[in-house]
Amino acid sequence: MFALRVPAEYGGQGRDAVSTGIALEELARADLSVCYPVLNAALISGVLAANGTAEQLARWLPPIARGEAVRAALVESGTGLSAERTRRALEAHGIGPHDLAWIVVTHVHLDHAGGAGELARRFPSATVVVHPRGARHLADPERLTASARAVHGDLMDTVYGPMTPVEPQRIRAVEDGEEIDLGDRRLRVVHTPGHAPHHLVVRDDSTGVLFAGDAAGVRVDGMTSARPACPPPHFDRDATVAGMRRMAELKPNRLLLTHFGDPGDPAAFLDDAEQRLRRWCSVAERLAAGDEAELEAELLRRFAADESMPADDPERFAVMGGFASNAVGLRQWARSRTGREEVGTDALR
Numbered sequence: 001m002f003a004l005r006v007p008a009e010y011g012g013q014g015r016d017a018v019s020t021g022i023a024l025e026e027l028a029r030a031d032l033s034v035c036y037p038v039l040n041a042a043l044i045s046g047v048l049a050a051n052g053t054a055e056q057l058a059r060w061l062p063p064i065a066r067g068e069a070v071r072a073a074l075v076e077s078g079t080g081l082s083a084e085r086t087r088r089a090l091e092a093h094g095i096g097p098h099d100l101a102w103i104v105v106t107h108v109h110l111d112h113a114g115g116a117g118e119l120a121r122r123f124p125s126a127t128v129v130v131h132p133r134g135a136r137h138l139a140d141p142e143r144l145t146a147s148a149r150a151v152h153g154d155l156m157d158t159v160y161g162p163m164t165p166v167e168p169q170r171i172r173a174v175e176d177g178e179e180i181d182l183g184d185r186r187l188r189v190v191h192t193p194g195h196a197p198h199h200l201v202v203r204d205d206s207t208g209v210l211f212a213g214d215a216a217g218v219r220v221d222g223m224t225s226a227r228p229a230c231p232p233p234h235f236d237r238d239a240t241v242a243g244m245r246r247m248a249e250l251k252p253n254r255l256l257l258t259h260f261g262d263p264g265d266p267a268a269f270l271d272d273a274e275q276r277l278r279r280w281c282s283v284a285e286r287l288a289a290g291d292e293a294e295l296e297a298e299l300l301r302r303f304a305a306d307e308s309m310p311a312d313d314p315e316r317f318a319v320m321g322g323f324a325s326n327a328v329g330l331r332q333w334a335r336s337r338t339g340r341e342e343v344g345t346d347a348l349r
């Protein structure tokens with residue numbers, strides 16, 4: 001469809017403006033957002049073909065006709081088991097096998113990056129973007145999946161599925177502040193360790209949307225507040241708080257949480273998330289000497305009621321954001337602090 005107004009000698013269909021307009025109307029009737037990139041390609045290639053130099057035409061018209069000048073990005077791969085469903089959803093949005101330029105994972109927990117290899121296989125033109133500390137786990141997931149199996153047990157087969165390696169030449173490890181090129185706009189990468197040391201967020205500077213991963217907590221529709229996300233083995237309170245403040249400084253118009261969606265006013269949400277995290281952490285510090293079950297029970301007693309979790313939805317968090325896994329991560333964090341104070345070791349981090 002991108003080839004409508006590109007002359008035939010540059011690989012296009014060479015249609016006139018009227019038949020292109022009819023095609024665009026039909027597309028828009030089916031799906032307005034799919035029509036939009038096609039409309040842009042038609043306008044640009046029409047103007048270019050009429051006014052460009054021979055050199056410009058040869059440089060730009062063939063990739064427009066092939067659809068390669070439009071670059072789409074997907075933030076989060078989902079799990080290995082969800083990759084095929086994601087592919088179908090992208091296809092329904094008009095994004096075919098060669099239309100996806102980037103797969104960005106906010107961190108390498110399996111619900112975010114587990115499907116990166118499977119998706120990379122289905123979208124052979126895509127490069128996988130990841131924090132430098134997560135890159136080796138995408139190329140060689142064995143250690144990551146072994147430790148995940150130790151935590152999640154049989155859920156590895158029923159929920160997460162296998163993690164296919166990503167070919168190393170298709171992985172781009174991005175530093176803080178780097179940009180991802182989408183052709184007409186850019187995504188800015190911001191490192192936000194804390195939830196995990198390999199966590200980053202991305203901001204679309206053209207819309208002000210910030211993809212927050214798990215850096216600000218998790219919630220489902222209907223919850224009045226987000227739940228802190230403090231999983232083992234590397235949760236760190238101070239880094240998480242610093243990440244939340246960096247996100248606030250980016251002044252997003254809109255936050256999008258991987259679990260799940262838009263929580264409303266970003267500044268108010270981030271402020272509330274920080275206060276809530278601090279309260280959870282102080283409970284963990286107080287009970288650091290006890291066991292995980294005791295901490296989990298206390299977290300539930302203190303905080304479950306003010307989340308207003310919808311009654312029909314509690315198990316949605318049981319796997320990756322439950323009170324039990326938070327208790328494990330928080331207790332490890334609290335004890336590592338005590339350990340550092342006593343013997344000055346950093347071994348648990």
Ligand SMILES: [Zn+2]
Pocket residue numbers: 107109112195196214231
């Ligand atoms: Zn996570």
